[in-house]
Amino acid sequence: MSKDGKVTALAAVALLLSSLSLGGCATSTAGSSLMDARAETPAPPKTSVYLPVEDLPPKREKPAMTADERSKLQKELIAARDRQASGGKAKGGAAPPQSIKP
Incomplete structure (x- = not known):
């Protein structure tokens, strides 16, 4: 020779050897196409646990509290605080801290 x-x-x-070795790396596409592979993948979930950042809640038709409700609640809270403060003094507890009003 x-x-x-x-x-x-x-x-x-x-x-010949390289073609045989590379042949083992190839996948068989008999009976399916690339479009079938995409069709078999599961669809992503439609809803998420978290709200998207860009979605804002709708505007309220009326405010959460009216001015009258707010003042009534404030008076009730002040009265409850005063009751707690007087109860602590009667039992000989420490003097409550002075409240700072805005």
Whole structure:
């Protein structure tokens, strides 16, 4: 065999071995197409646990508390605080801290 024949035979053997080894890496597409693979993937969930950042709650038709309700609640809280303060003094507890009114 000549030198060129040996090189050609060696190249043919190398080509055959590389094609066989790369053939093992290929996936079989018999009976399916790339579009079928996409159709088989599960759909992403439609709803999320968290609200999207850009979604804002709708505007309220009326305020949460009217001015009358707010003043009534404030008076009730002040009265409850005063009752607690007087109860602590009667039992000999420490003096309550002075409240700072705005």
